[in-house]
Amino acid sequence: MSFFSELKRRNVFKVGVTYIVMAWLVLQVTDVILNNIEAPGWVFHVLLLFLVVGFAFALFFAWAFELTPEGLKREHEVDRSQSITQKTGRKINRAIIGLLVVGVVYLVADNYVFDETTKSGPVGEAAPPQTAESTQGYDSIGVLPFTNMSNDPDQDYFSDGISEELLNALAKLKNLQVAARTSSFAFKGQNKDITEIGNKLNVDTVLEGSVRKSGTRLRITAQLIDVDNGFHLWSETYDRELTDIFAIQDEITAAIVEALLLHFDTGETSAVAKSEATSMSAYDAYLQGRHQLRALDGASMRAALTSFRAATDADPDFAPAWAARALTVTFLRETAFREGIPREESQMLARAAIDRAMALDPMLAETYVAEGTLHADNYRFEEALQSLEKAVEINPNLADAWTWRSRILGRFGRVKEARENMLMALRLDPHNQVTAAIAASLATDFYDPDFFNAVEKSGTQFARVRQILEMDRWTEIETITKDAYQRIASTPDMPDFWLANLNFNILKEIDEEGLSQVGRRKGEYLMWIYMGIDQWDKAQAMYDELSPARQKSVLNLEDLSIMQMSQGRCEQALESLRQAHGDEIRIYGQVGPNVGRSNSNLALNRVHCLRQLGNTAEAENILSLVRAFVDTLRENTVYGYYMLDAKLRVIDSDTESALDVLEAAYDRNELDWTDRYDPILRTLSEEPRFRTLFEEVDRSIDALRAEVGMPPATL
Numbered sequence: 199m200s201f202f203s204e205l206k207r208r209n210v211f212k213v214g215v216t217y218i219v220m221a222w223l224v225l226q227v228t229d230v231i232l233n234n235i236e237a238p239g240w241v242f243h244v245l246l247l248f249l250v251v252g253f254a255f256a257l258f259f260a261w262a263f264e265l266t267p268e269g270l271k272r273e274h275e276v277d278r279s280q281s282i283t284q285k286t287g288r289k290i291n292r293a294i295i296g297l298l299v300v301g302v303v304y305l306v307a308d309n310y311v312f313d314e315t316t317k318s319g320p321v322g323e324a325a326p327p328q329t330a331e332s333t334q335g336y337d338s339i340g341v342l343p344f345t346n347m348s349n350d351p352d353q354d355y356f357s358d359g360i361s362e363e364l365l366n367a368l369a370k371l372k373n374l375q376v377a378a379r380t381s382s383f384a385f386k387g388q389n390k391d392i393t394e395i396g397n398k399l400n401v402d403t404v405l406e407g408s409v410r411k412s413g414t415r416l417r418i419t420a421q422l423i424d425v426d427n428g429f430h431l432w433s434e435t436y437d438r439e440l441t442d443i444f445a446i447q448d449e450i451t452a453a454i455v456e457a458l459l460l461h462f463d464t465g466e467t468s469a470v471a472k473s474e475a476t477s478m479s480a481y482d483a484y485l486q487g488r489h490q491l492r493a494l495d496g497a498s499m500r501a502a503l504t505s506f507r508a509a510t511d512a513d514p515d516f517a518p519a520w521a522a523r524a525l526t527v528t529f530l531r532e533t534a535f536r537e538g539i540p541r542e543e544s545q546m547l548a549r550a551a552i553d554r555a556m557a558l559d560p561m562l563a564e565t566y567v568a569e570g571t572l573h574a575d576n577y578r579f580e581e582a583l584q585s586l587e588k589a590v591e592i593n594p595n596l597a598d599a600w601t602w603r604s605r606i607l608g609r610f611g612r613v614k615e616a617r618e619n620m621l622m623a624l625r626l627d628p629h630n631q632v633t634a635a636i637a638a639s640l641a642t643d644f645y646d647p648d649f650f651n652a653v654e655k656s657g658t659q660f661a662r663v664r665q666i667l668e669m670d671r672w673t674e675i676e677t678i679t680k681d682a683y684q685r686i687a688s689t690p691d692m693p694d695f696w697l698a699n700l701n702f703n704i705l706k707e708i709d710e711e712g713l714s715q716v717g718r719r720k721g722e723y724l725m726w727i728y729m730g731i732d733q734w735d736k737a738q739a740m741y742d743e744l745s746p747a748r749q750k751s752v753l754n755l756e757d758l759s760i761m762q763m764s765q766g767r768c769e770q771a772l773e774s775l776r777q778a779h780g781d782e783i784r785i786y787g788q789v790g791p792n793v794g795r796s797n798s799n800l801a802l803n804r805v806h807c808l809r810q811l812g813n814t815a816e817a818e819n820i821l822s823l824v825r826a827f828v829d830t831l832r833e834n835t836v837y838g839y840y841m842l843d844a845k846l847r848v849i850d851s852d853t854e855s856a857l858d859v860l861e862a863a864y865d866r867n868e869l870d871w872t873d874r875y876d877p878i879l880r881t882l883s884e885e886p887r888f889r890t891l892f893e894e895v896d897r898s899i900d901a902l903r904a905e906v907g908m909p910p911a912t913l
Contacts, residue, residue: 213260221249338401340377341365343386347410357409359485369595378597378627396425414440480513502526517559524551524568548572563593579609579786597627609786611830613644643790644838706911730872731913752778763877768807785823791839802845845878857887871895
């Protein structure tokens with residue numbers, strides 16, 4: 199008898215078929231159970247390995263053993279004339295048929311009975327409302343980070359990326375409010391009740407799900423939940439090859455939109471736009487880059503830039519990667535106190551990436567955000583505002599667009615509009631660190647009680663020195679208390695440099711050891727300190743020690759102009775400003791209007807020098823621009839521009855009014871002790887009210903120093 203015939207006689211083939219059918223059923227049922235209990239991916243992998251190994255054992259036992267009326271015996275112990283393998287084979291046939299029937303019943307039940315959706319082509323439609331409550335209108339959704347069910351924690355970026363792509367697609371529906379990524383992803387890994395999550399996100403519905411990636415196979419489950427009652431409005435499972443990931447995203451998103459359209463009138467009549475297809479390698483690198491970028495530190499941003507470059511290399515036509523690359527390059531631009539890409543190179547690279555993204559997809563909102571930040575980096579705030587308004591028009595749910603638009607509006611003195619834009623950004627994304635920092639700056643730069651309280655209630659964290667400090671200053675406390683200072687100093691992860699900065703600004707104390715983190719910018723920081731204490735010769739010496747390249751940087755040329763003007767060298771001061779800004783007269787600064795370096799104050803410095811040199815016509819032209827800016831500030835806010843206001847009044851020879859402004863600023867805790875050395879304000883130094891005012895400032899600082907156990911200031 200041939201080997202094949204012997205295999206057939208011993209029912210080895212039938213046992214193998216039976217085992218395969220039974221194993222398939224076990225895997226299907228187990229997969230459903232594991233998904234529902236959100237078991238880790240390795241559990242399924244272990245079961246699969248066990249079944250594969252078991253298959254070999256099943257074939258071995260079918261070959262080596264035979265089931266007889268006396269029980270299980272080794273095959274060579276059974277007399278061939280007494281063998282009942284044919285009867286056993288018929289029983290196995292019936293078992294195979296039974297298992298196949300069960301399999302068919304399972305498939306029918308899975309698709310038409312147990313599934314909460316009714317199929318319509320490849321996309322599941324929403325199930326009918328389950329209760330009266332679920333028929334309420336929905337106009338908002340939060341997309342939670344999908345659970346990574348793969349046996350690899352390093353794949354988190356992939357499951358996060360799937361969630362974020364769904365979020366971005368839903369955000370393009372103009373009448374649907376979508377909680378921003380940073381806020382919804384704050385609940386990652388937290389086993390919180392859906393109702394609690396929905397209330398914190400201020401949404402009616404929540405989308406959650408899981409992603410299992412194994413080799414080239416992908417399984418995505420998603421379910422849409424009513425926040426109020428916890429009912430599932432829609433759910434679906436997708437098994438696909440990784441090559442069609444974008445089709446899966448479009449499919450899931452379209453299904454969710456269809457589910458929502460059943461419950462509220464969005465005015466939307468068409469499906470969500472298709473995702474921009476690209477290769478898996480490009481998409482994978484893009485997701486990694488976005489994941490790295492959110493760390494908001496230099497090393498992570500550089501890693502993100504590498505990933506985005508890999509994405510554009512893999513697919514030169516992938517517009518989102520070009521937009522992300524442009525924004526990252528802008529963020530990595532070298533500033534006064536951080537290593538990075540040289541300014542000119544950064545701006546050139548960013549502009550090229552933005553142009554490429556726009557050519558590929560002129561309706562990608564993220565590209566206009568990148569362009570807005572680039573324009574702002576060049577102090578071209580009018581153009582920045584236009585770009586950001588375009589971003590908001592394309593995607594009104596993009597929190598970053600509202601955040602940066604708010605910042606630019608503040609630069610124009612349009613503070614009321616800036617607050618409205620920031621509140622929108624906070625509603626969309628209250629847990630975003632960048633949004634939180636800019637909101638805190640706006641709340642403290644242009645203080646308004648109602649807005650300040652709204653920012654606090656939004657969940658924004660005042661984590662930086664200045665924000666914590668100002669939060670105390672805007673309460674009923676007239677001066678900084680010992681407890682407040684100690685709380686600032688004990689803030690987690692507070693760099694020594696920030697403490698040194700705090701000591702200098704508030705306590706008139708210079709901590710040389712605290713300057714260690716400034717690195718190669720230490721000389722520039724000391725130059726600024728010497729300027730703040732009226733030590734112009736020392737400041738000039740620090741400038742002279744800088745490298746030629748650093749001497750020509752915009753910020754250092756601006757500082758040089760202040761030093762020169764304070765020493766009566768107006769011609770040199772104007773030349774330094776010309777080197778810094780060319781022939782452009784900048785009114786809006788890169789920092790708040792109270793800071794001496796801001797361009798609005800530098801414009802008044804220019805006016806002062808022009809008048810000293812007899813060029814009154816040019817001086818008046820600049821004054822007209824500054825007056826319009828200050829008038830806008832006066833209409834929008836009380837706080838945040840005392841320095842600019844007082845200097846303008848001094849230039850107008852309105853001494854008493856200028857002193858009124860400074861005294862009011864002191865009463866509001868805005869006045870800084872270094873303001874007495876401003877090149878224009880110092881012309882008031884012989885005025886009795888001016889001397890009395892700053893004597894009181896000095897007494898307040900010494901009182902604070904005494905509270906923290908320090909002797910009187912010597913600076």
